[in-house]
Amino acid sequence: MTRVAIQGEAGSFSHAAAIAVFGPDTRIVACVTFEDLFRAVEKDDADRGLVPIENTLAGSVHENYDLLSAHSLHVVGETALRIRHCLVARPGGTLGDIGRVASHPVALAQCRRFFTEHPALLAVPAYDTAGSVHDLMAGTLAADAAIASALAARLYGAAVLAEGLEDHPENYTRFLVVAREPVPVWGASKMSLVFTLPNTPGALHRALRVFAARDLNLTKIESRPLPGRPWEYLFYLDVAGDALESTHDALRELRTFAPMLRVLGVYPDRAALSAATATHS
């Protein structure tokens, strides 16, 4: 059974993503921080780690970009999970019984319209979505309901009173799967890499041309500051393409002028995974 490190409690959206990728019997290793998650995989306390890297409303999770650089794990897969917020109450509860609704502030912020349409409900910030459901059922939550995943409701024996509370239905989180060792990939694939560039005009354009000239598609670019080097950056790219030879060529050319270049991983691209995601979600 695959042991998968996630940040957060059982029933979190990371847990739902782990089930989507590894199946319902996945053994999760719950970690308090993202740093703990990376360490759990490094120390072999888990076989894989599931790292949220971007959300289609909130943007990149920059802490996890920094952790990919600081640790030497390999990206071996990715998945995207639709984030569907549910109103979760004790079994037998109804909307009329509810005054206070607890959840993580990010989840509350994504459900503003629901609170506008239900002025009798008060949003109460809490430390975690799934943790709020746990506390609700344990009788220690300072609220009558929680906003969390359907998985959290199922795990803790609570009831889902309403689904799809989020303002924007196009709310997805993309997760990377990380491991101690790379996994060989055949066919269509994606590559994640990080590099620095000389501080000269046109350097970033030159780096992107390396891929564009070979018809390799750039699906994401992210920059992070280089500590100790003001106004210089680490660039993170995701590149998609099915021509392995072109990719190797591109990296060879980029290495001729990038002071630092590291391939974070090569993995099947999400298109191949999306059917599996739909089945389990």
Next chain:
Amino acid sequence: MTRVAIQGEAGSFSHAAAIAVFGPDTRIVACVTFEDLFRAVEKDDADRGLVPIENTLAGSVHENYDLLSAHSLHVVGETALRIRHCLVARPGGTLGDIGRVASHPVALAQCRRFFTEHPALLAVPAYDTAGSVHDLMAGTLAADAAIASALAARLYGAAVLAEGLEDHPENYTRFLVVAREPVPVWGASKMSLVFTLPNTPGALHRALRVFAARDLNLTKIESRPLPGRPWEYLFYLDVAGDALESTHDALRELRTFAPMLRVLGVYPDRAALSAATATHS
């Protein structure tokens, strides 16, 4: 007297930046949130707004990128402020009297080595750097000292016991100056713009080529999610160059394939401002 909207209290690093740009007699308009700051300039409650946009250790302030898009203010200037953390106590206090040191969690995180070297001191999270000094002098702080700017110590009549507490001396925050109306610029300049791109291979490379082909230097790239369009992005660029005609040409070409393009502002580049910054800091 220029009225400058800042986020935070008098004595904050934003206040120090306002003094560096507009002089010691600047009248600050203190705002609770960044959204309030943008609104204050829009409603003419302030002539200028000072918006922190990136820090050389922590990276971009993504909320402010989003606010630049959501509002229609113009970027009319920029400055960079060296962030120097001071240990601030009541007048007459000494290091030996101090047990608890309060500050904003980001400031505490930037001074980890100082706490390691002084194991008798306990770091206590507070809501604000300058606010901690205010509360220290008012006798309402649950600590004996604060970490804040030298300006905060001066404003509230406190004493600086130690300077340069930060782990990394290369700790700068770049601020943008925003206004209701654009300001004409002569000579060397920078341009900030935001655009979307068609979701096709090579589109970002093509956009950057528009500038590289004209020897215009790209000093910063940032991407933010496009709400409702999963895996598509808003791109923010800063472009430096002294050839106005080339810049206009580049924009004309970019407009032929960018579905959305907005120039956020044209302003003198920081090189021209750095002398002024040094004088006041």
